[in-house]
Amino acid sequence: MPKVDRRIMKTKEAINNAFIQLMSERDFNKITINDISERANINRGTIYLHYTDKFDLLDKCIDEHLGNMLNFCTSTKTGEERLNIFHSLLPMFKYFEENYLLYSSMLSNKGISCFHDKMIRMSINGINELINTGKINQEYNKDVDIQFMASAFVGTVEWWIKNDMPHSPQFMAQQLWNIFERNQLFNP
Amino acid sequence: MPKVDRRIMKTKEAINNAFIQLMSERDFNKITINDISERANINRGTIYLHYTDKFDLLDKCIDEHLGNMLNFCTSTKTGEERLNIFHSLLPMFKYFEENYLLYSSMLSNKGISCFHDKMIRMSINGINELINTGKINQEYNKDVDIQFMASAFVGTVEWWIKNDMPHSPQFMAQQLWNIFERNQLFNP
DNA sequence: TAATTTTTGTTCATTAATAAACAAAAGTTG
DNA sequence: CAACTTTTGTTTATTAATGAACAAAAATTA
Incomplete structure (x- = not known):
């Protein structure tokens, strides 16, 4: 398997951790992309580089x-x-x-x-x-x-x-x- | 003060945390730039974008x-x-x-x-x-x-x-x- | 000491992430 | 319902980080 750029790994992990954390705090439909990017400390646009929307x-x-x-x-x-x-x-x-x-x-x-x-x-x-x-x-x-x-x-x-x-x-x-x-x- | 790119903040923090951690484990002269970059999970070259050497x-x-x-x-x-x-x-x-x-x-x-x-x-x-x-x-x-x-x-x-x-x-x-x-x- | 390995500092082309802007959609308020 | 605010998804130019390569220096080993 071709090794993945370590920036991608870090970004995805940050997004995932933030998302799981938020999911434990409130309902899915009360979670915005804004929330996730803030919690993950990444640019909001970066999320769209990896996922089409929050359902994805x-x-x-x-x-x-x-x-x-x-x-x-x-x-x-x-x-x-x-x-x-x-x-x-x-x-x-x-x-x-x-x-x-x-x-x-x-x-x-x-x-x-x-x-x-x-x-x-x-x-x-x-x-x-x-x-x-x-x-x-x-x-x-x-x-x-x-x-x-x-x-x-x-x-x-x-x-x-x-x-x-x-x-x-x-x-x-x-x-x-x-x-x-x-x-x-x-x-x- | 002009706001710093969040990537720089993250990189510097990763380097600093790795460095402090290593300093608590062994002597300064036994710590290499390699060690620091590995522990911080960043490219070795990135350290040189922020510091001239480990003394710096x-x-x-x-x-x-x-x-x-x-x-x-x-x-x-x-x-x-x-x-x-x-x-x-x-x-x-x-x-x-x-x-x-x-x-x-x-x-x-x-x-x-x-x-x-x-x-x-x-x-x-x-x-x-x-x-x-x-x-x-x-x-x-x-x-x-x-x-x-x-x-x-x-x-x-x-x-x-x-x-x-x-x-x-x-x-x-x-x-x-x-x-x-x-x-x-x-x-x- | 000589041979070998590791570490260093630098370069390069490429890729990912960034901030900022925007209009449109969705949600909230009076 | 209308006015307003927030969120969304996308675009753009710019910057930071990446991996890989390299020769030189330093450290380790035989």
């Missing part, structure tokens, strides 16, 4: 962080482990815990649904991968089933984050795993 | 921070208070306490004497101002006396900083003030 910024911000999460969950694993759902469940909860400020802001923030939507889409992708590799009980391979599972899964995770993470990552991963087992979701 | 950087760094100190000691005061030595002693000790990392690095660091020299010069300037305004007992108005007083004063402050500030700013200011009174240094 929100979009890319979520994409990047969910991408980091996925990476974190799969990076240190072998191909076999990667498809073992429990080995990914635990790091996922841990990652959310470590980035509490970001994800709780995103979820508590009125006026944005794209975070939820992206979580759903990510889950569906994950489920499809498990189906294609035969890890999942084929009987669940219908779009309604997939949607049902994704909604349940994402809803549970979101509930956990929004309610200040009332259980440990270990506990949550184990509980979800138990549910999956009880429903014979995974092939042995 | 050290010099300007000290000047700036001692300037801040002077400012802090005199800013919130009226003209009368400003020349009342006790009203400046206390804030001085407080300022050093608040910027402990910086000043203890400067003093503990082998290979630099300019910090001490600048402190002496600053004290001499202060004493001269007090003489010119008649605040100081005229009998002390000889260069040897001035040098004696400045050395004693600076040496005491440096001792306090180097030995991890064994007394409170209040105590130090009071003790110094007592010494001045005992020697009838100041006119009533």
Whole structure:
């Protein structure tokens, strides 16, 4: 990958940090480009060099962080482990815990649904991968089933984050795993 | 004053922070321009746009921070208070306490004497101002006396900083003030 | 000491960020 | 609703920072 100019890295990080900070303070529709540029201590015009508007910024911000999460969950694993759902469940909860400020802001923030939507889409992708590799009980391979599972899964995770993470990552991963087992979701 | 480009502000602050950090870790002559640019996350060449070499950087760094100190000691005061030595002693000790990392690095660091020299010069300037305004007992108005007083004063402050500030700013200011009174240094 | 590596200070062409200005859109106020 | 203020998105000329290259100096190593 061609190395990125360090000015771009710094600018983007400043924008992202400012944005996440502001998202934890007030609702998305109360945040202006002005606010972001002031908080990030950069020229307002500079934001437009990287993002078309604040919706684009929100979009890319979520994409990047969910991408980091996925990476974190799969990076240190072998191909076999990667498809073992429990080995990914635990790091996922841990990652959310470590980035509490970001994800709780995103979820508590009125006026944005794209975070939820992206979580759903990510889950569906994950489920499809498990189906294609035969890890999942084929009987669940219908779009309604997939949607049902994704909604349940994402809803549970979101509930956990929004309610200040009332259980440990270990506990949550184990509980979800138990549910999956009880429903014979995974092939042995 | 004409407003400075915000890029310059950011670059200088990054350089200064990196430099102070490094000064607290190792001796000045073990610090390279390379180290500073890496720590500051800026291009090495950029340093040369603002400083001729690392000695110049050290010099300007000290000047700036001692300037801040002077400012802090005199800013919130009226003209009368400003020349009342006790009203400046206390804030001085407080300022050093608040910027402990910086000043203890400067003093503990082998290979630099300019910090001490600048402190002496600053004290001499202060004493001269007090003489010119008649605040100081005229009998002390000889260069040897001035040098004696400045050395004693600076040496005491440096001792306090180097030995991890064994007394409170209040105590130090009071003790110094007592010494001045005992020697009838100041006119009533 | 000689060979080698690191650091320095400078140059260069290129790119990113800047301040300032502007009209249009959106939001707020009386 | 109209007057007003704020925010937006874009443009422009200018400046600062960048990475890369280089030879010389300094420091390190054998």
